[in-house]
Amino acid sequence: MSSTTNTSTQHTSTIGAIGAPSRRNTELALLAFAVVIPVFAYANVGLAINDEVPTGLLGYGLGMGLLAGIGHVVVRRFAAYADPLLLPLATLLNGLGLVFIWRLDQSERLQNLAENAFGAFTPSAPKQLLFSALGLALFVVVVIFLKDHRILQRYTYISMAVALVLLVLPLVPGLGDDTFGAKIWIRIPGVGTIQPGEFAKIILAIFFSGYLMVKRDALALASRRFMGLYLPRGRDLGPIITIWAVSLLILIFENDLGSSLLFFGMFVIMLYVATERT
Template sequence: MSSGRTPTTGRRRAVGRSSAGDAPNRRNTELLMLGFAVLVPILAYANVGLAMDGSLPAGMLSYGLGLGALALVAHLAVRRFAPYADPLLLPLATLLNGLGLVMIWRLDKAGKLLIKNFPAAANQLMWSGIGLAVFIGVVWLLKDHRILQRYTYISMVVALVLLAAPAFFPSRKEDFGAKIWIRIGSFSVQPGEFAKIILTVFFAGFLMVKKDALALASRKFMGLYLPRGRDLGPIVVVWLLSILILVFETDLGSSFLFFGLFVVMLYVATERTSWIVFGLVMSLGGAAVVASTESHVKTRINAWLDPMAAFAPKPPPQSSEQIGQTLMSLGSGGTVGTGLGQGRSWLIQFAAKSDFILGSFGEELGLTGLMALFMVYGLVVQRGLRTALAARDPFGKLLAVGLSSAFALQVFVVAGGVTGLIPLTGMTMPFLAQGGSSVVANWALIAILLKISDTARRPAVEPAAAIPEPAGPERYGPGSGAPDQSRGASS
């Protein structure tokens, strides 16, 4: 006799279930913040026109529509290819890029810069569009950031080629001795801006494999655990590389950025404070040696030590007025600034739109405006570090930390040089300053951070629920070869 129950036809297959459909992806929040990020530069654009001409600028509508269209296309790409990415990184970058375009246009409109500082707003808008196109390409083509780990040592070779290439091209007189550009006719590119991203990929892949060996300590000295001698190799190589960059290309900013980036990532990977101490000692020692032998670096250090020397009755040779003019520009801005379009920052002349654009903002927006800008930069770094904390793989953690640190170090180097905290380095303020290479590279950096955050915030697939096996005759289906228990029951 059978038991009267319908036998099962085999074991049921359990299917994994994802909660991705129920988790918020915050894309609507990003769209709302993007509207605010586009509105602020449009209002700033109108403010400049009213202050300088007493009327709204003629290109205000086209500028607003162009910036809004670029931001919307970028948002749609993120919504499609990185739906769980951080919702603030894209609006923050758009806000900085838009404000930089407004200030460059304002300085163009002043018409009192050097003739060689051609009107640059249209050119910068074009490069911003190219940067957003690169951003969309990275978000679309980079399916998973962990793919970059396969190219660890290829990244090292590419980065070294990019860093060394400018040394083989002649520098112009207006470059003041720095060989950081590759110029072919009217086209120029600054490969160091892209090298910082590629080097970060190499550092992340290298340290993920070697972090355990680098974390070992041989002895303790003055409260610090000293690394083993054979483990000092990587940091010595990077230190020598940064010194070579400084000597052959007289690029103080890139040298500091790359070496500082490696030391920060090394500390994060090993959690050894001794690496920070070694890094500081080696960087200061190298800078002191080069400053005593390289005339270009020596000039910048002298200008930092005495920024007003150029205004003396008998100024020393090779003195620079720029730092002194920038400090006076910041001082005239005071707490709330002179107002957009009402400053005289064009007196800085050379590099007023690029290296010293922060001085222009400081004069017209004041200390309050500068603090707001630094807060926006700080939020970009904070969201990047938050992405690193949320990343589920060690390579993603190190890569996010490295990209965020490179961004933060560049902001610190530029702001420190403009305000007189450290010697001037000649680097550009991310997104704000004039420079095609800088804006394109920084949009690529934001795109990689968004892909890492998308992977980190994406809901994990829930494990398949195990279905318990029925006890008794229901466990076997017909034809399964199981013993016929009903025969024994009927007998």
């Protein structure tokens, strides 16, 4: 009995000393796949278009690996217990996005050569790679200086207002830029065009999460039956439904249906995660 108790106590103290696994090595392994897959895609595009491996393959792979490595080191140092899937998923999506843009660049270059439009081609992929580096820099700043994400809950309604302003900006005359029928860009002199809706997505996610954190119990428990469904009280669900609907309407007027679908999905998923109710 004494031996069993000592063994149990020793086992418990060992677990307490070690703590929960950080899963950073899992993240590192996933990052390796997240870099290798876009590199193979890059090579595949080059072989499909020019029947040869692209000359910039090595540089692309090293660049992606360097960015992923920096992100991993920062997470390992400042957010050791973060979810190990988020950084690899972001790296994979970013890498595949760069491959798609490079594929479009090659098609445009071949079209210009066929039309003898020399000097009119400006590749977009290098600029997107620069944006990837800037995005990583912003990620590093957030991870290092935002020690506790719960601080953002203080700015729930401020986030809502800022997000709506960003969504409306492309509709402002003289500021919005109509590209291929979609009014989702704004033109800033000396900088170029940016898409404020991309920032609004992040800020609206902060609003949704902050609001649902406070109201999730009321949304999950206090409900009334309507047409066979149990729905939350209007005063609890009303504000978030209103902001979601306004966001969708703005995006529909801007002909940005892809973002509208993304907003709808984000809203439904976060509502389900908060309430655990189908």
